[in-house]
Amino acid sequence: MMRSPLLSFFAFLFAALCVSAVSTTGNRVLAILDDVAEKAIYSKFLGDLEGRGFQLTFETPKSESLALFKLGERVYDHVIFFPTKTKGLGPNLTPNILVQFLNANGNILQTLSSGVSTPNSLVSFLSEVGIELPVDRTGLVVDHFSYDTSSAADSHDVLLLPPPAPIRSDIKNLFSAGAAKDQVLAFPRGVGAVLGSSENLTPILRAPRTAYSYNPKEQSEVVDDLFAAGQQLSLVSAFQALNSARLVLLGSAELLQDKWFDADVTKPDGTTHKTFNREFAKRLSAWAFQELGVLRVNWIEHRLNEVGGSNETNPGIYRIKNDVKYTISLSEYAYDKWSAFSVPKNDVLQLEFSMLSPFHRLPLKFDESHSSPEASAYSVSFKLPDQHGIFNFKVNYKRPLLSNMEEKNTVSVRHMAHDEWPRSFVISGAWPWIAGIGATVTGWIAFCALWMYSAPPADYKKESKKTQ
C-alpha cells in the first residue's frame, strides 16, 4: 500500500482539474462593461458563471490593457459584451479581431439594450456573420398582446414569452426542457435582429407573431417604416461557425439582471407568473461557452461483416460488394460531464459512403452492445457498391445548436480478383463450353494415339503400292 498516498494525490489533482475545467474549451471569461461597478446588477448571473467554474475578468472598452490575443494566442476563451455607451470599442476590439477570435475557437456572448446604441464595431461584426440590427443601431421590441402589466403597463416593452421551444421538430430542446408550465421568460426593453439566410444562424428565441420593432425616438407616434415584425424578429440568435465557435446575440441585456431572475410578472390577462430568466441565462451562457450541445467522437470502427472473413479493424482496403459494418461512438457534454449522445427524436445520424458524391447514405442505428452511460454507439451494416475506387466513410453531422462533426475515413475498394468470381462449372451457361473443352481433349489424345499407332488398312496398302 505504498502507492495509495500517491494515488490519492493524483485523484485530488484530477478532481481539481475537473472542477476547474467546466467548459470543453476553457474557463477564462472576459466581461466588457461600461463601468466595472455595473457588474453588481448582473451579480446573480455572474455568480452562476463563477459557480460553474469560470474565471471572470472585467474590463471597460477604454482599458489600455484590454487584448483578446497575446503573442498570437487567445488570452480569453469567452467574451461577454454588456451594453456600452461608447460609439466605438477602440483598436483592441475591431470587427476583424472579433472574427479572428471566433476563428481561434473563442466564443462570444453579446448583449444589446434598446436604451444604448450598439457600438459600430459590434454592428459590423454582426453583419459579418449575417445578423442585421435596426438601421439606427437601436430599436425597441414591443408587443401589445403579451407584456408585463406590472412593470410596463403603458409602454408594453417587457415581453413575456414562453420558454423557447426548438424551432424545428428535429432539434434538441436545450432551452425550455424542464421548465415549469406557467414559467415565462421576461424580455425587457430589448432589441430585435433580423437573421440572414446562412445555415449557421439559428434563432433561439423568436418574437411573438404580434410583436414589432420600432425606433422610440422617431416613431413614437406611428410606425411608418417597419424594420421587422413577428417571427421575423429574432430576440436571441445563435451563430455557430464551422469550427463550432459560438456567438450568441441576446437582444435584452436586462434579461440577465438580478431583478428579472425569479421575478413575478403579470400577463395582460391578469395571471401572475414566475420568470424563467435565471435558468434561461444559465443555459444560454452554457451553450455559448461550449458547456451544452458539444459532441465528441470517441471512436470509429469499420470492419468486414462476412462469415469467415478477416476480422481486422479499420482495414485500408475492401472489395466491391463486401458486406461491412460501421460503428461510431459519440458523447455529448452537459455542464460537467460527458454522457451518451442520443439523436433527437425526428433526426437521424447518417453515414455516407462516398467517392466524390455519396453512393450510399444510410441511417445509423443505436447499437446497445457497444454503448455505455458515457458513450453511445451507432452502427450500420451494408454492402459496398459495385464500383472500385477510393471511398470515404463519412459522417457529416451538422445540426443547429450542436457542435459540428465531420468524420471521414478513407478506404480503397478494389474490384474482384480473378479467382473471386464463381467458378465456370457453377454457371450453367458455361456448360456447353466446358463440354467442348472435354471433347477437344478426348479427341486430341485419341488422335495422337491413332497417328502414332494406327496401321494402314489392308486395302489402302495395296492402293498405295499401285500408285508407287
Added chain:
Amino acid sequence: MRFSQSIAPALLFLSGVAQAASSWGFDEGRISVVAKKGGAGVKEKINARTPLSTPVSLGSTDTLKIALTAKDNGQGKRPHQAFLVLKEQDSGLEAPYPLTVKESGQAVVSISHKDLPVQLLHASKPLKASVVIGSFGSAKGLNAPVFDVKLETDPNVPLPAYEKPLRYGKKDEIHHIFKADPKSPPKVISLFFAAAVLATVPVLFVSWVFLGANINHLSKAIGAAPLSHVTFFGSIVAMEFVFFLYYTSWNLFQTLPVIGAVGLVTVLSGTKALGEVQSRRLAGER
C-alpha cells in the same frame, strides 16, 4: 360610403356592448381589388368578427387596397400598431404591412404582387390576411382574421425563382443501385447443347473406325521403343492433367514449372518415339 356611414352607429353600439373593457377594433373596413387597366374590381366590406367566406383573387397586375378606421372603444383614434398581416398557410410565414394611419384612425394600405415576398408568391393555398391593431396603454389589442387572398399568377410571366436556403438537417437516404447480376440461359438449353457437343466425340470415333482407324501398331511400337512411347504418350496425357489441375486449383506459378518439366519430357521422349514412327513410315508400313 353613405351606407357604411349609416351602419356605423349600429356597429359602434354593438362593439360597445360586446366589449366592456377598453379595446381596439375597427369599422368601415373595405377592401377593393383594382386592376391596372381600370375596370370595376371586386369590392367587399370586412369586419373583425366574421372573416369573408370566399377568398379575394389578386391578379399579378392588380392592387389590393384595404381601408379601415381604427377605433379605441368606439372612438376613432390612431393606434401605434396597425398592420395587415399576410400568412402563408403551409409554412406559417408572415409578412406584415403597416397601414398608413391618420389622427382620426383612418388607415389604408395597398398591396400588389411586387410587395409580396417571393415565398408568399409561391404559396399553393390562399394567404390568410389578418388585421392587427394595438397601441400603448391599457386598451386591448385586436388580432382578427379578416379575409383570404388567392394569388392569381399570370402563366405568361414566370414567377421569380425561389430556392430554399440550405438548412442543416437530415438528408434523403441513398441506396446504391447495383448492376444486375449476369444471367444464364435456362439449364435445359445449356444441358442440351453440352450433350450435343459431347455427342461429337462418339461421332468422331465411329467415323474414324468406319474409315479404318486402328491401333494395330501399338505392340510393334512398344516393342521397338518401349520407354520412349510410354513416356511420350504419358506426357501428352500428363500435360492435359496439368491443365485440368490449373483449371481446378493451381495458379499460374504452380502450373508453369510443371508444364516446363512435362514439356521437356515430351520433347526428349518425343524425338525417340516419333523417330520410331518415322522408321515405320520409311519401312513402308504406314
